[in-house]
Structure formats: C-alpha cells, structure tokens
Amino acid sequence: MDQLADATDQSSYVVQVDFSDETGAEVTPTAATWTLTDGNGDLVNTRENIPVTSLASTIYVALSGADLDVEEAGDRTENLRCLVVSASYNSILTGSLLPIKKAVKFLVTDLPQV
Secondary structure (H helix, E strand, O other): OEEEEOOEOOOOOEEEOOOOOOOOEEEEEEEEEEEEOOOOOOOOOOOOEOOOOOOOOOEEEEEHHHHHHHOOOOOHHEEEEEEEEEEEEEEEEOEEEEEEOOOOOOOOOOOOOO
16 A cells, blocks of 8 residues: 555645556556545545546545544544545456556644644
C-alpha cells in the first residue's frame, strides 16, 4: 500500500489512481468503486463502494469535509485514512472482467486550535 502526503483536517484532498494491466500498459477499468476507512478499518463518512463514474486509466478521487475529519487529540489510527479502489478490466492476454485493486494510505493532520 502506497503512503501519500498528509491531508489537512476538514480540507480537500485529491487522490490519483493509475491502472495498468499485467504487462504494465495503461488500462481503463470496465467498472470501479472506492471505499474509505480509518486506521482501525472503520468506514469514514459512510464511504463504501462509491461508484467511479468517469472511468479512465487514471482516475481522481476527491475527498473533503467529513472524509478528512479527525478528532482532537485522537488516536493516530483514527487520523489514518485508507482508500481502496476495486475495479475490473479486460485483458487481451488473459481474459475479461479481471479484478484489480489499488490501495493508498495517508494521514490527516489536525488543525491547531486558534
């Protein structure tokens, strides 16, 4: 799982996900969904199996607001986010509707109280 740069509490954060086939060539999924959890594996902001509507070899998942909400002085695992993209693609070499998963993680940093 790739570690991305930190996000900021209650801000916006865009995650880029690239897809490739078994040869390393770019591939456009036939379908894709994404799920967002914290470091404990709990769903964040009810983000489970959200459909990706603009399919391409590179997709962008925009997170904001409650997706990036953290508790003050919370457990660091609650500040961790794991974004998992589940997709399927067709391969000219090995078959149709093959599963592909991509996962990234990042920390959400809490804003200082002013």
